[in-house]
Amino acid sequence: MDIFLQQLINGLVLGSVYALVALGYTMVYGILGLINFAHGEVVMVGAMVVLSMISLLSSFPLPLGSELILLISVVSAIIVCSTLAFFMEKVAYRPLRNAPRLAPLITAIGMSILLQNIAMMIWGRQYKTFPDLFSITSYDLAGANITNVQIFIICLSILIMIALLLLINLTRIGRAMRATAENPSIASLMGVNVNTIISLTFVIGAALAAVAGVLVSANYSVAHYSMGFILGLKAFTAAVLGGIGNMAGAMIGGILLGLIESIGAGYISDITGGFMGSHYQDVFAFLVLIVVLVFRPTGIMGERIADRS
Amino acid sequence: MTLLKVTDFRVAYGGIKAVKGVNLEILRGEIVALIGSNGAGKTTLLKAICGLLRFEGQMTFAGVDAKRKRSDQLVKLGLSLVPEGRGVFGRLTVSENLMMGAFLIKDKTSIKNDIDRIYQMFPRLAERKNQIAGTLSGGEQQMLAIGRAMMARPKMLLLDEPSMGLAPMMVEKIFHVIDEISNSNVTILLVEQNANLALNFAARAYVMDSGRITLDGPSFELKTDSSVRRAYLGG
Numbered sequence: 001m002d003i004f005l006q007q008l009i010n011g012l013v014l015g016s017v018y019a020l021v022a023l024g025y026t027m028v029y030g031i032l033g034l035i036n037f038a039h040g041e042v043v044m045v046g047a048m049v050v051l052s053m054i055s056l057l058s059s060f061p062l063p064l065g066s067e068l069i070l071l072i073s074v075v076s077a078i079i080v081c082s083t084l085a086f087f088m089e090k091v092a093y094r095p096l097r098n099a100p101r102l103a104p105l106i107t108a109i110g111m112s113i114l115l116q117n118i119a120m121m122i123w124g125r126q127y128k129t130f131p132d133l134f135s136i137t138s139y140d141l142a143g144a145n146i147t148n149v150q151i152f153i154i155c156l157s158i159l160i161m162i163a164l165l166l167l168i169n170l171t172r173i174g175r176a177m178r179a180t181a182e183n184p185s186i187a188s189l190m191g192v193n194v195n196t197i198i199s200l201t202f203v204i205g206a207a208l209a210a211v212a213g214v215l216v217s218a219n220y221s222v223a224h225y226s227m228g229f230i231l232g233l234k235a236f237t238a239a240v241l242g243g244i245g246n247m248a249g250a251m252i253g254g255i256l257l258g259l260i261e262s263i264g265a266g267y268i269s270d271i272t273g274g275f276m277g278s279h280y281q282d283v284f285a286f287l288v289l290i291v292v293l294v295f296r297p298t299g300i301m302g303e304r305i306a307d308r309s
Numbered sequence: 310m311t312l313l314k315v316t317d318f319r320v321a322y323g324g325i326k327a328v329k330g331v332n333l334e335i336l337r338g339e340i341v342a343l344i345g346s347n348g349a350g351k352t353t354l355l356k357a358i359c360g361l362l363r364f365e366g367q368m369t370f371a372g373v374d375a376k377r378k379r380s381d382q383l384v385k386l387g388l389s390l391v392p393e394g395r396g397v398f399g400r401l402t403v404s405e406n407l408m409m410g411a412f413l414i415k416d417k418t419s420i421k422n423d424i425d426r427i428y429q430m431f432p433r434l435a436e437r438k439n440q441i442a443g444t445l446s447g448g449e450q451q452m453l454a455i456g457r458a459m460m461a462r463p464k465m466l467l468l469d470e471p472s473m474g475l476a477p478m479m480v481e482k483i484f485h486v487i488d489e490i491s492n493s494n495v496t497i498l499l500v501e502q503n504a505n506l507a508l509n510f511a512a513r514a515y516v517m518d519s520g521r522i523t524l525d526g527p528s529f530e531l532k533t534d535s536s537v538r539r540a541y542l543g544g
Contacts, residue, residue: 172408175409176412179401182400188379189361189380189381189384190381190384190409190457191461192381192412193379193381
């Protein structure tokens, strides 16, 4: 088996999930200058809702097809997460809009802990396994394995990202979002209701997070109330790597971080002569964060552009 | 017929009172100037009128009580501001900036026609329609800011220092366009530090000093007023 190609595939899968989550961080940061540390918990809620919905629908007296069950579950997760993010912004962040920047940051961390604890009360402390809705088939790709779930994850992520880019760059609402990100008060002078745009940003970010939650729990076959924390931090790292506030950057940063992490994990044992194993995988993400913050805090795409106004 | 009326208008930044009880009344179709030195409170007054800052006192616009209205609601009523320092969206293209100006207009063909009209007014913008607005020169950005405000089809246009930092030829060009806009039945409130320019352009003017209106009247009278001459016209 070709280890490098295998890690490349794993990294791509992981990276597309990071990219989806990183988009939520970067969109909110772009408009509010706020790092929404509770975003990782939204991913977790998405995963949990999907698991609950699948087990609920599977025990339904009427036999529904697997595809239909999955579709309904994912849509429910998107609705729950979007609603959650909508109220989170309204209750926790909006009152602090004009407060010093540290205040909403601390609130975000508080929100993250709160959501984790609520999730623990609802879904319990134990790991929940993802039900076998579909049989997993493995394909051979030049000596490496790729499963149908992995192919699905990569394709769906790419489709969603393309759709998002089209929305942001070609529609009236997307234009208003970009304008608001650049200057909220001038955008309001164009007739844009800035609060609506901010709510919409949170809702879109949460919908992406919900999908990411589904994908990541399908990939690892487990979900846990605390899964959002590390995942959120890594996606945040991906957003910083790509250049926080830049959407294309979040996508590139996410994929890149996934690749670095899984290739790093694949070879760390060889490099350190067996001293460190692949469970040191998490080290790479934060190593990347430190390196980026020290040497290029603006990230890959975060170049300052001409801004004479 | 009165279009904009503000009464006992007060604005404070934290504890600092920047506008201390201003009264203005502007009729439909008028060109009115608001002159005053740096720090007199002109920009603060404009921002508060446009809903960007909270104020005390009364304000009616187009017969509607405009107090506590958000700026996007005021745009809907027909009040547009060309902000100080232009405020173009530097990361959006020229045509995207213009389309942002028409954010509240639903009819796509009329947006298209309006954009063509702006391009006729400012051929320079047409040449650069796909360029990122942040790369335009100061004068081009001013054209874009005015064109963008016109895209909302306002009843009234508030212009905050449109001549600031521009070469004399560009100033002339900009004021020519403002004149054209005024002829198309748009009411204009022009804020200027350049009192000479403003008094020659507007029919009527208010003089603002330390947050208060100290004088007002027809421009030709103010031009001969000794205190105005001394303070703002350099002799």
